[in-house]
Amino acid sequence: MNAITKTDLSAIDPEDIGTNPTNGPTFEEIVEARLSRRSLFKAGVGTASTALLGSMALAACGGGGDGTPAPAPTPAPTPAPTPAPAGITLSFNPVAKSLADVVSVPAGYTASVMYRLGDPLATGVAAYANDGTDAAATYAQRAGDHFDGMEYFGMNASGQYDRNSSTRGLLVMNHEAITPAYLHPTGQTIVAGVRTVADEVLKEFFVHGVSVVEVNRSGAGAWSYNQGSTFNRRVHTLTEIDLSGPARGNAAMVTKFSPTGTRTRGTVNNCAHGYTPWHTYLACEENWAGYFRRVAATDNPNRSAKEVASFTRYGVAGTGRELWATVTPDTATDLYGRWRAEVTGATATDDYRNVANTYGWCVEIDPFNPTSVPKKRTAMGRKAQEGAWLGPVVAGQPLVWYMGDDSQNEYIYKYVSNAVWDPADATRGVAAGDKYLDDGKLYAARFNADGTGTWLELRFGTNNITAAYAGYAFADQTDVLINARHAADAAGATRMDRPEWAGVNPANGEIYVTLTNNSSRTFTNTDPANPRYYDNVATNGTITRGNRNGHVIRMAESAGVGGTAMRWDVYLFGARANAPASTNISQLTANNDFSSPDGLWFSNATPGLLWLQTDDGAYTDVTNCMMLAAVPGRVGDGGARTITNTNTAVTPNTTATQGSFVGTAATDSNLRRFLVGPSNCEITGITESPDGTAIFVNIQHPGEATVPLADFATNTFTSYWPYSSDASAIADTTVLANRRRPRSATVVITKNGGGKVAV
Numbered sequence: 001m002n003a004i005t006k007t008d009l010s011a012i013d014p015e016d017i018g019t020n021p022t023n024g025p026t027f028e029e030i031v032e033a034r035l036s037r038r039s040l041f042k043a044g045v046g047t048a049s050t051a052l053l054g055s056m057a058l059a060a061c062g063g064g065g066d067g068t069p070a071p072a073p074t075p076a077p078t079p080a081p082t083p084a085p086a087g088i089t090l091s092f093n094p095v096a097k098s099l100a101d102v103v104s105v106p107a108g109y110t111a112s113v114m115y116r117l118g119d120p121l122a123t124g125v126a127a128y129a130n131d132g133t134d135a136a137a138t139y140a141q142r143a144g145d146h147f148d149g150m151e152y153f154g155m156n157a158s159g160q161y162d163r164n165s166s167t168r169g170l171l172v173m174n175h176e177a178i179t180p181a182y183l184h185p186t187g188q189t190i191v192a193g194v195r196t197v198a199d200e201v202l203k204e205f206f207v208h209g210v211s212v213v214e215v216n217r218s219g220a221g222a223w224s225y226n227q228g229s230t231f232n233r234r235v236h237t238l239t240e241i242d243l244s245g246p247a248r249g250n251a252a253m254v255t256k257f258s259p260t261g262t263r264t265r266g267t268v269n270n271c272a273h274g275y276t277p278w279h280t281y282l283a284c285e286e287n288w289a290g291y292f293r294r295v296a297a298t299d300n301p302n303r304s305a306k307e308v309a310s311f312t313r314y315g316v317a318g319t320g321r322e323l324w325a326t327v328t329p330d331t332a333t334d335l336y337g338r339w340r341a342e343v344t345g346a347t348a349t350d351d352y353r354n355v356a357n358t359y360g361w362c363v364e365i366d367p368f369n370p371t372s373v374p375k376k377r378t379a380m381g382r383k384a385q386e387g388a389w390l391g392p393v394v395a396g397q398p399l400v401w402y403m404g405d406d407s408q409n410e411y412i413y414k415y416v417s418n419a420v421w422d423p424a425d426a427t428r429g430v431a432a433g434d435k436y437l438d439d440g441k442l443y444a445a446r447f448n449a450d451g452t453g454t455w456l457e458l459r460f461g462t463n464n465i466t467a468a469y470a471g472y473a474f475a476d477q478t479d480v481l482i483n484a485r486h487a488a489d490a491a492g493a494t495r496m497d498r499p500e501w502a503g504v505n506p507a508n509g510e511i512y513v514t515l516t517n518n519s520s521r522t523f524t525n526t527d528p529a530n531p532r533y534y535d536n537v538a539t540n541g542t543i544t545r546g547n548r549n550g551h552v553i554r555m556a557e558s559a560g561v562g563g564t565a566m567r568w569d570v571y572l573f574g575a576r577a578n579a580p581a582s583t584n585i586s587q588l589t590a591n592n593d594f595s596s597p598d599g600l601w602f603s604n605a606t607p608g609l610l611w612l613q614t615d616d617g618a619y620t621d622v623t624n625c626m627m628l629a630a631v632p633g634r635v636g637d638g639g640a641r642t643i644t645n646t647n648t649a650v651t652p653n654t655t656a657t658q659g660s661f662v663g664t665a666a667t668d669s670n671l672r673r674f675l676v677g678p679s680n681c682e683i684t685g686i687t688e689s690p691d692g693t694a695i696f697v698n699i700q701h702p703g704e705a706t707v708p709l710a711d712f713a714t715n716t717f718t719s720y721w722p723y724s725s726d727a728s729a730i731a732d733t734t735v736l737a738n739r740r741r742p743r744s745a746t747v748v749i750t751k752n753g754g755g756k757v758a759v
């Protein structure tokens, strides 16, 4: 049999394939098409450009080229600022950038591997062989692959939530995706586009999803996971999950599996996460669309125009990234065929034409109730759900979760509960979820050129979200939730540079969102909130363009969490320290330069301490992905800025200015590199013990860039982590890879001698 394995997933990062059709010419580009660039720019302020641009603030568009001074953006009148965070002093020495295949932490700290891909989660499950031979069925009780977002829930001796327990807890984490090469003896077996080994596919079903795992601290301070805990659980692509909220029972949710449209099987591509005030976990479904097989050329003729518009907007149009639907024969329960989102039967109850509509949601899981059925919370809207981060919890006020839709040029959202918070609900588990997560308002963010922002409600009948909208003829509010991307398009939200994690500063309630990068950002379509277009120049001289290093935007609600007005600025721009000042706007140094921020998380033990994690491919000629500690200020602590972008793709080069609002520059005191990961990994997922003395950090997909077949033949991988410090294991090529295959894992980081981490 001629086994052909797939190569590096990172080369086809799904988030890099934008599906926002409103990413057409901007108003500025249309203007530019009518005037020559030179004449527009020479016109400068007050003549042709102002006349044409009308009410658009000049700060929002290119101007000031050819030496013409650009106007500084004009900020809106500023209300009283949010409270300044308490002073925090970072007390560690910065870690140097590195390409070493190890986890580097500051002197005086210890990073210990605690929980790895394949580790058993029940007594009687064998230790992981890690050579591709572990039986597929055992993976239902093993750690999944690609560790991602996670949350620590303290637990007392009675097995109940205890916010202060720093010796026993439940660690709940996502397993976003897989590196197939290392899961099977020599990668995936694929013959002529067909998966021919069903057990390989079954294994892959299990290693996606979520882990719930009990962790304990010994008297000596060492953390370990408890293999035999009755709380250990895996939620994966076979787990039955209730559809909850407005879309439950909707015709668009009907499948052969659930003719009533009330249930689905599984969750997939769980990237980041969230949690609730009643101590449940939200696993968010990010790049789910690519898992489904739907060949548009043959399926579209069987679909309505609205269905095609929906599939197109979410990118449900391909052969399925892992080819799961190709296994034959299928089982009586359509184990494989249910990944085929095509019209194959007479009605929706005969096939899986609607199955993709049951993905793209936040999935609530009660970690303290191992037999509970998880719920997909449809009121929160459907998108490439990076995560959902809880805002301030105040009795008598609504609850809010901030969410990113991670694809190029997608949006930032918030969900606000209609019910106001009653602290008595804190012990009600998912029953509280029914109250707060099934009934609320969904908004998408628009960032204005004067430093204000507007939360646009995605409500049928408002904000252009009607049956008459040209992009998608909305039928009702449930249609809006299922097609939230179309609704945000209609409302006119701002297309962002890939919204990843969000976090709310417990010191002042301000909201931070990472915008990891955007290779499709063009010279002419920058905007105040996504203001950079520049050359990212690698050490070998290779140039990539766009916003390759990403930035972090932040917001302050102007009228409470349920309001529609906010203020914003850009907290931080990623850049190489040696980039020009026009690119390295935050003045990063060798001690804190970074690229592609993704994970973002505020400590609760140390209010005001922020952690940033990277998932990068733009600075990896110099350093592996990393984690930094930060002490941010607040919205408006910098001011209006004029950013100069240069287009070197044309001769002669052209420049244009873009107004924005930028926080104070980074310093070695308020931003400092804490960790650098092993080769070809992503650093993602961080949580802490409530006392702040231990942080848990996930190392995702070390060695992902390996090309499987050739590397298995020569037994060489691009990473051996977490075995890379074991020279004898690396040298041992007599046993096929079992001591050497890299594994995603959770590391626990503590300060030697104790004390809070980082401060």
Ligand code: FEO
Residues within 6 Å of the ligand: 015, 176, 271, 272, 286, 386, 406, 500, 598
């Ligand atoms: Fe899975 Fe957007 O990172």
Ligand code: CA
Residues within 6 Å of the ligand: 271, 272, 386, 500, 501, 598, 599, 615, 684
């Ligand atoms: Ca991410």
Ligand code: CA
Residues within 6 Å of the ligand: 500, 516, 598, 615
């Ligand atoms: Ca990412």
